[in-house]
Amino acid sequence: MQSVIQPQKTALITGAASGVGYAIAKLCRSKGMHLLLLDIDHENLAKTKAALAELNSSLITEAFVLDVADAALWKETTRQIADIVQDIDLVVLNAGKGYKPQGTDTGRLKPWLDGNYWEKTFNTNVRGPLNGLEALLPVLTASKNKAPKSIVITGSKQGITNPPGAGNPAYNASKAAIKNLTEHLAFDLRSDPATENISAHLLIPGWTWTGLMGNVGPTDEAEVKKPSGAWYPSQVAEELAKGLETGAFYIVCPDGETDPALDQARMKWGSEDVVEGRPALSRWEKNWKNRAEEAIQADARTRRA
Numbered sequence: 001m002q003s004v005i006q007p008q009k010t011a012l013i014t015g016a017a018s019g020v021g022y023a024i025a026k027l028c029r030s031k032g033m034h035l036l037l038l039d040i041d042h043e044n045l046a047k048t049k050a051a052l053a054e055l056n057s058s059l060i061t062e063a064f065v066l067d068v069a070d071a072a073l074w075k076e077t078t079r080q081i082a083d084i085v086q087d088i089d090l091v092v093l094n095a096g097k098g099y100k101p102q103g104t105d106t107g108r109l110k111p112w113l114d115g116n117y118w119e120k121t122f123n124t125n126v127r128g129p130l131n132g133l134e135a136l137l138p139v140l141t142a143s144k145n146k147a148p149k150s151i152v153i154t155g156s157k158q159g160i161t162n163p164p165g166a167g168n169p170a171y172n173a174s175k176a177a178i179k180n181l182t183e184h185l186a187f188d189l190r191s192d193p194a195t196e197n198i199s200a201h202l203l204i205p206g207w208t209w210t211g212l213m214g215n216v217g218p219t220d221e222a223e224v225k226k227p228s229g230a231w232y233p234s235q236v237a238e239e240l241a242k243g244l245e246t247g248a249f250y251i252v253c254p255d256g257e258t259d260p261a262l263d264q265a266r267m268k269w270g271s272e273d274v275v276e277g278r279p280a281l282s283r284w285e286k287n288w289k290n291r292a293e294e295a296i297q298a299d300a301r302t303r304r305a
């Protein structure tokens, strides 16, 4: 499998002005790629464009302020992009956000009583990538150049294991939807000879020190202090590059606290809740959590051996 991360190819990245998106843009630039950078944050986007253009001024570096939830603006932006580049080789639909529920309820019901919180989360995290696909798939499929192209959508482990402790059910559900729709997209693309040159991939970062944690904007990792358990965004970008190289669909990133064996054991336990008829989210349920922890740790040890 030939990766699309190559000199003179073009990458379009949403959420490019911070964190994982910025790190992917920087990696693509270091490999000699043209960049189309999209983000809602115009100040950080301007800084991002300047920083990446400085790394190689002979390559295209264009920035577009865009709320990914705005389908009409996606189409207008796509028209502007068509005047700048002929082809887009790598699309990274990465912009995402965890909104906080509002309201006076102080308990676990708070998120369930705030429809606006659900709407904002789904508009950004689910409609955002869907709007991107609606605007960009026609461009990718109309291209006469049938060289490989890749679409990466950023999910989350929270969309697979659904941890209740984080108190953000809308975020978890939005990322579960992303897993589901990206799987289906990959199948549809590879099942039609007209689109089999376009692959889809699910990027699943672990705990990454980004804007979601307070490290906002196109920061210099050499100057960023992070907890030892978290990964730098550049490590996620490297993992994505490796995944594209091997043609992986699920690009699951470990972090300083969670190795691949532990991730696998946790995901297996979660999916077995259905098969075994356990209570939902048994890993966190008081009558199950000790059993769950023992079984997960034992499974992880076996996988490491």
Ligand SMILES: NC(=O)c1ccc[n+]([C@@H]2O[C@H](COP(=O)([O-])OP(=O)(O)OC[C@H]3O[C@@H](n4cnc5c(N)ncnc54)[C@H](O)[C@@H]3O)[C@@H](O)[C@H]2O)c1
Pocket: 014, 015, 016, 017, 018, 019, 020, 021, 038, 039, 040, 041, 044, 066, 067, 068, 069, 094, 095, 096, 097, 124, 128, 154, 155, 156, 157, 204, 205, 206, 207, 208, 209, 210, 211, 212, 213, 215, 216, 217
């Ligand atoms: N940081 C983590 O630990 C982690 C873990 C799993 C998944 N993720 C996912 O990684 C992706 C990137 O997030 P990050 O951690 O780099 O955070 P970040 O805040 O550093 O970057 C997100 C970027 O998306 C932009 N953005 C937010 N809403 C937008 C909108 N409506 N339209 C356009 N741009 C918008 C922000 O301005 C920001 O520049 C997200 O999808 C997030 O859910 C992050």
